Amino acid sequence: MDTHLNTRTKVGLIGLGAMGCGAVGNLLAKGFEVVGCDVRPDALDWLQAQGGTPASSLAEMAAQVRIVVCFVVNSAQTEAVLFGEGGLVGQLPAGAVFIACSTMDPGYVRALEARLSAHAISLIDAPVTGGAVGAARGTLTIMGSGTPEAFEFARPVLQAFGATVHCLGAAGNGAQMKVLNQLLCGVHLAAAGEALALAKRQGLPLDLTLEILSSGAAGSWMLADRGPRMIAGQFDNVTSAVDIFVKDMSLVLDATRESRFPAALAHAAYLAFLGTTARGLGAQDDSAVTTNYELT
Amino acid sequence: MDTHLNTRTKVGLIGLGAMGCGAVGNLLAKGFEVVGCDVRPDALDWLQAQGGTPASSLAEMAAQVRIVVCFVVNSAQTEAVLFGEGGLVGQLPAGAVFIACSTMDPGYVRALEARLSAHAISLIDAPVTGGAVGAARGTLTIMGSGTPEAFEFARPVLQAFGATVHCLGAAGNGAQMKVLNQLLCGVHLAAAGEALALAKRQGLPLDLTLEILSSGAAGSWMLADRGPRMIAGQFDNVTSAVDIFVKDMSLVLDATRESRFPAALAHAAYLAFLGTTARGLGAQDDSAVTTNYELT
Incomplete structure (x- = not known):
């Protein structure tokens, strides 16, 4: 060059x-x-x-x-x-x-x-x-x-x-770091969905719940970014699709298998995305993962 | 009054x-x-x-x-x-x-x-x-x-x-919100442990890994606060003990049972804390949850 x-x-x-x-x-x-x-x-x-x-x-x-x-x-x-x-x-x-x-x-x-x-x-x-x-x-x-x-x-x-x-x-080292990054992104995103769906189930005021959870030790980038979309419940405006996280978490699972590493949280998050896709929402915004917990 | x-x-x-x-x-x-x-x-x-x-x-x-x-x-x-x-x-x-x-x-x-x-x-x-x-x-x-x-x-x-x-x-409403808060805290803390232990297993430079993961969409309050302690691997300086999270996640599990709510991530995180306690580290700093994934 x-x-x-x-x-x-x-x-x-x-x-x-x-x-x-x-x-x-x-x-x-x-x-x-x-x-x-x-x-x-x-x-x-x-x-x-x-x-x-x-x-x-x-x-x-x-x-x-x-x-x-x-x-x-x-x-x-x-x-x-x-x-x-x-x-x-x-x-x-x-x-x-x-x-x-x-x-x-x-x-x-x-x-x-x-x-x-x-x-x-x-x-x-x-x-x-x-x-x-x-x-x-x-x-x-x-x-x-x-x-x-x-x-x-x-x-x-x-x-x-x-x-x-x-x-x-x-x-390849960049890709390796990104897979690790996606482990946390996927877990945090699914966890935000889990927490906000539980709040909804319990009848808590969702906007205030999100404000409180975001303000302290429970905060994450994903909660702050995707939480409002989860509460709005509109998943048609797609920033990044559920299927992207099915793919990314699959790479995480591959990496943990190769490393013989029992990453239980990563697997639980993967199942949340896969379950969301299985219900026909794979092309929706990834904040739709919260619907995986809305079973009623 | x-x-x-x-x-x-x-x-x-x-x-x-x-x-x-x-x-x-x-x-x-x-x-x-x-x-x-x-x-x-x-x-x-x-x-x-x-x-x-x-x-x-x-x-x-x-x-x-x-x-x-x-x-x-x-x-x-x-x-x-x-x-x-x-x-x-x-x-x-x-x-x-x-x-x-x-x-x-x-x-x-x-x-x-x-x-x-x-x-x-x-x-x-x-x-x-x-x-x-x-x-x-x-x-x-x-x-x-x-x-x-x-x-x-x-x-x-x-x-x-x-x-x-x-x-x-x-x-009681404050307690209810706090239980929800602890769901996310516990998941994020265990996830930080999972990600950093995987990085260690893969031979990645841990300080740089933490810096990168903290800087973007993978960031959480817990990762930033507990990540450095996980990397240092010194769990004797106890800010909050592993057993506290065994207790807090037990309250989360109780809440999810009462609500008939299948919170898979919360349960996976609970098991990480319980496993850490089972290996005799319950009184150590809760950042010791990362050792749950260091099996070699």
Whole structure:
């Protein structure tokens, strides 16, 4: 890699969901040009309205950029974006950097780095935490990993949408940290659902209950963020779907199996998400996990 | 009750543990006189050094005060303080107010109010949240309940050691809210132990892991407060013991049974505390719950 990025650099961004849109806003605000790609036409319209450049195909994006940020949902979508029909591999220039922000299996990520390296593409494994709120505000924490050279090349882009950028060593380490992060996120989210559903069952005033629980030792980021949505009971406005947590907690369960680690809380939380999906709510907002406890 | 309290009022305080000592500090700082009682002589020495007045018996306290704050561990100790040999009942003046800050079964609390009322003593059911840190800083949230008259009488005292004082209606409602609060505290604490023990098993750098997990959507009050103690692995410096959470989560389990509410996470957390106690660590700091997952 011969040069450093500057803020006129064009950055490719794939996946204009809640997280990707937040990253776009911060990249644009910091002077980057953003070429975006998404399967939904309305997402591309949104991007154009923000001042970004919609790309109608990955090939059209690949012709313009040598650094790509990917905010798709999972490893299957990442695989499709890279190696699927019309995918980036073979179209991105040699020396390009691919920043994968999805929550994925660490083993898959480690193998992916080697596969991309064979095509002269560097992988930055860079899952994030801070939620849609953090993405919008540019306050995400980035659990980055990858080669030092690729990481330094990508750093200005990472810093544009993350307030704290960690470099955790070889690619896959970021994914490993993110799985641990999701263990707590999933447990806290399901626990918020459990507590607020119990409060409802007991006839407690829910707004006051949430205020009290959030104010002291019972507080969590998830309770504060998802609690109001749980109380409102409207799960159609989807920030992140129940199915995402079924997937993320599955990665947690895989990690605990590999480590021979009896994580009882993680398993209980997984069952709460799975039960919510089983009742047909998998595509609803993940705050719908509270309905798993509303059995009457 | 004929008068309001003023800040020269003598306040009785029973139970000079981490929570009680924090309350003493704030009461003294706000100009109240504090008459304190504890079974440990060194706690009374501490009180004297702070400018408070040690009482060598409950009778000695009862002769000086008509409002008492009680920070003992549980309902058994509360029962002993009130109705045991040499207890307050029969010694406190008519019209006295007893502020019970312990985490107790709501049913016990509701019955207690009636029993005290027969002795012309008003009960304020006032469990707190915010931990030892909150007690020391005067930032506790108080889940108060009791009759409006008794509550207004007690309010200046409550406001001296709580930043936010809620009045939730009849005595027992505070206890009910506290049980719900402990559901989340216990789950979050056990989850912090689960996540950090898994990080240790996987060989991740623990200080950095805690920093990252605390910074985003995985954050909780418990993780931030107990995480450093878990990493240090020193559980002899006891702020709150494992056995306290065995007791508190038992109250949670009772509540979920009464409500016919399948709280899977609460039960998993309970088992983590019970397992820690079963390995002989019940009197250690509750951050020792992480050792429940360190099986090698």
